[in-house]
Amino acid sequence: MPGLVAAPARGARFLARRRRAYYWFIVPALVVVGAVIVFPWLFTLWMSAFDWTIGSAAHFVGFGNYAKLATNQRFLEAILHTFYFTALAVAAPLVLGTLAALIFHRDFPFRGVLRGVFVMPMMATPVAVALVWTMMFHPQQGVLNYLLSLVGLPPSLWVYSPTLVIPSLVLVEVWHWTPLVMLIVLGGLAALPTEPYESARLDGASEWQLFRFITLPLVAPFIVVAAVIRTIDALKTFDTIYVITGGGPGTASETINLYLYLQAFAFYNIGTASAVVVVFFVIVLALALLLLHVREKTKWS
Amino acid sequence: MTAMASAAGRPRVRRWLRKAGFWLSVIVIISPAVLVFLWMLSLSLKNEIDNLAYPPVFIPNPPTFGNFLQVFEQNSIGRYLWNSIVVSGGATLVALLIGVPAGFGIARVGARRLTVLILIARMTPALSYLIPLFAVFQFLQLNNTLTALVITHLVITVPIVVYVMAGYFETLPRELEEAALIDGGSVWSTFRYVALPLARPGIVVGTILAFIFSWNNFVFGAVLAGRETRTLPVAVYNVLTFEQLAWGPLAAAAIIVTLPVLLLTIVIQKEIVVGLTHGGVKGG
Numbered sequence: 311m312p313g314l315v316a317a318p319a320r321g322a323r324f325l326a327r328r329r330r331a332y333y334w335f336i337v338p339a340l341v342v343v344g345a346v347i348v349f350p351w352l353f354t355l356w357m358s359a360f361d362w363t364i365g366s367a368a369h370f371v372g373f374g375n376y377a378k379l380a381t382n383q384r385f386l387e388a389i390l391h392t393f394y395f396t397a398l399a400v401a402a403p404l405v406l407g408t409l410a411a412l413i414f415h416r417d418f419p420f421r422g423v424l425r426g427v428f429v430m431p432m433m434a435t436p437v438a439v440a441l442v443w444t445m446m447f448h449p450q451q452g453v454l455n456y457l458l459s460l461v462g463l464p465p466s467l468w469v470y471s472p473t474l475v476i477p478s479l480v481l482v483e484v485w486h487w488t489p490l491v492m493l494i495v496l497g498g499l500a501a502l503p504t505e506p507y508e509s510a511r512l513d514g515a516s517e518w519q520l521f522r523f524i525t526l527p528l529v530a531p532f533i534v535v536a537a538v539i540r541t542i543d544a545l546k547t548f549d550t551i552y553v554i555t556g557g558g559p560g561t562a563s564e565t566i567n568l569y570l571y572l573q574a575f576a577f578y579n580i581g582t583a584s585a586v587v588v589v590f591f592v593i594v595l596a597l598a599l600l601l602l603h604v605r606e607k608t609k610w611s
Numbered sequence: 612m613t614a615m616a617s618a619a620g621r622p623r624v625r626r627w628l629r630k631a632g633f634w635l636s637v638i639v640i641i642s643p644a645v646l647v648f649l650w651m652l653s654l655s656l657k658n659e660i661d662n663l664a665y666p667p668v669f670i671p672n673p674p675t676f677g678n679f680l681q682v683f684e685q686n687s688i689g690r691y692l693w694n695s696i697v698v699s700g701g702a703t704l705v706a707l708l709i710g711v712p713a714g715f716g717i718a719r720v721g722a723r724r725l726t727v728l729i730l731i732a733r734m735t736p737a738l739s740y741l742i743p744l745f746a747v748f749q750f751l752q753l754n755n756t757l758t759a760l761v762i763t764h765l766v767i768t769v770p771i772v773v774y775v776m777a778g779y780f781e782t783l784p785r786e787l788e789e790a791a792l793i794d795g796g797s798v799w800s801t802f803r804y805v806a807l808p809l810a811r812p813g814i815v816v817g818t819i820l821a822f823i824f825s826w827n828n829f830v831f832g833a834v835l836a837g838r839e840t841r842t843l844p845v846a847v848y849n850v851l852t853f854e855q856l857a858w859g860p861l862a863a864a865a866i867i868v869t870l871p872v873l874l875l876t877i878v879i880q881k882e883i884v885v886g887l888t889h890g891g892v893k894g895g
Contacts, residue, residue, distance in 0.1 A: 331798035335715050335719075437847060441865050594734050
């Protein structure tokens with residue numbers, strides 16, 4: 311009798327020990343993540359309260375760095391540039407990526423190969439691609455102005471014009487990241503049930519109606535996921551802008567990330583740069599949460 | 612008679628038109644990708660006169676490999692290539708050593724909450740890791756070393772490997788592991804001899820994705836590397852854009868950087884489609 315009672319207890323302890331054994335598998339990764347990811351977060355938060363330029367002594371200023379940023383014209387403009395860039399660099403890939411997903415969802419010869427070709431820009435080295443685009447944007451010898459002239463349009467200054475620089479950079483971003491949106495939406499399309507389509511077709515619905523009233527609502531959650539990922543990435547864009555314009559002409563394409571780079575690694579203002587990081591992170595987090603909130607809503611309706 | 616023929620022909624014409632329209636849309640949607648890569652190739656295979664000609668010369672005639680030779684002869688591109696291999700290879704290897712077991716552990720105890728950490732890591736701009744790490748490496752006198760670069764690249768590779776592996780181990784059936792445990796095997800030995808061999812496809816995908824995103828990274832090297840320790844993307848940007856403004860060699864260098872990545876992409880094309888669809892793993 312006692313043996314029978316003891317057995318489950320020993321079993322539970324055995325299971326608990328086994329569970330603990332699994333946790334040991336995670337420890338090394340946690341240590342590394344703590345060192346290279348969590349430590350920098352905390353260090354940045356701490357440094358943002360100091361006035362510290364590399365090579366001189368640091369002194370505590372509390373929220374001083376944040377107060378200065380709040381009235382810094384150049385930083386505030388950088389925030390506006392970032393939002394402008396992000397809005398375009400999210401919207402365009404979402405529309406084009408969804409269209410591409412609808413195409414690749416159909417069955418046609420060489421679909422796998424063509425999909426592979428379509429996905430390639432996403433994996434290409436951003437710096438290498440940015441250099442090629444720099445040459446394509448060239449106002450005199452660039453191939454883009456030649457293409458414009460073929461369809462009878464006047465040449466453009468592209469990234470050399472203060473008003474066109476951000477849309478031009480977005481063009482590169484769209485080229486790079488539309489495939490990611492396509493892949494995510496394609497995953498959503500693959501999971502769609504077939505019954506609603508069959509019954510709607512019997513009722514005489516048109517292709518457009520099928521898309522508008524069945525496909526779109528069902529893949530909406532996936533489009534929102536793509537929007538979240540795209541927003542995070544667009545806010546963080548660095549390589550493309552740094553290589554093609556360096557924030558110019560003037561400061562016309564200086565985003566938060568470019569401003570951050572200058573503060574940290576050109577002026578070595580570690581305190582200010584850390585405060586920029588914290589503000590930047592709050593913006594990214596806020597926008598991501600907002601979009602996730604939208605996602606909850608699309609789920610309900 | 613003719614009326615009947617045209618009545619039978621019309622649906623066929625319409626079907627044909629639809630098909631043509633569909634293929635046209637396929638061509639439109641993949642042409643930006645194809646054209647930019649072809650233009651890159653075209654620039655790299657032409658001499659400088661053709662590259663600066665207006666209207667542009669599209670097809671190199673005759674194609675020249677001079678630009679590639681120039682890139683290899685005049686710059687220490689071999690060294691930078693080696694640096695990139697060491698940094699991305701090293702960071703991927705370390706990520707595999709700690710990330711594969713971690714993915715296993717997370718999948719088996721169901722600690723999906725830990726992946727939230729990875730999500731936040733993904734939201735943080737890469738530059739923000741650099742400021743503290745730069746200060747620490749300065750203190751440890753590790754700046755300008757490949758070791759420092761390998762350590763920072765862990766920021767990219769570890770989350771990717773953990774994320775991919777946790778997802779992969781979750782899809783593996785647990786019956787075999789349970790059986791091994793009941794037979795008295797330890798948790799470690801079931802991992803080593805049962806789960807690990809089954810996880811090989813997941814490991815391949817995790818390795819290639821981590822390697823690609825580490826290889827593509829520019830900003831870590833731009834800040835932390837010295838003259839001798841530059842990775843390939845940094846070298847292409849720094850050396851070639853400042854020391855020679857010629858387009859041909861620049862395009863050739865751009866191809867040298869990105870070709871390995873494109874080849875790897877083709878290898879795991881199908882897995883990328885599945886893997887990225889579910890996670891959106893992207894470093895930096």
